[in-house]
Amino acid sequence: DTAVSQTPKYLVTQMGNDKSIKCEQNLGHDTMYWYKQDSKKFLKIMFSYNNKELIINETVPNRFSPKSPDKAHLNLHINSLELGDSAVYFCASSRLATNEKLFFGSGTQLSVL
Template structure:
């Protein structure tokens, strides 16, 4: 049974395009996250939602917009993609707060050409 799933797994697109990544968790968790992992494996949080409410919004360009239709889903829409957006994006969830164990999805590998 997949706990945290993301789609698509791979995304190759041209500069300037708009794309979305979807995330779903079936763990019944209240909090979900988006992380970006760069080529040096550094993992940086982008956003966090608790029960559909935005609680963490790091310094991320406005081109990135998260949406949480319900507490089991957290999607990430990216407008006007740039070369520097190429990275692996991970979705994660935790039961209540961000201080607890986090469960990660398999990642979406985004390549902007």
């Protein structure tokens, strides 16, 4: 009955590979997000989708491509992984597109070797 669930929790891969992180929310929220947390714990928004439509794209390299098949899912695909992509990626959702009271998943720790 987890509200926002993302898989996998850990992802270790080689530079140059392509990987995906999946996210699902069962809260009935309209808006979903991807955040990146670096090694200094700084949280930065990457993307925001409202009802399957992209509303925020924070100058993220186009190697990162979010996909929202329906409003309960927002997956993140990353092409040609680089060392600097190593971080914890958090999916989140909110009831409205006003970026208020986000509910976060437990994170995916990505390590690029």
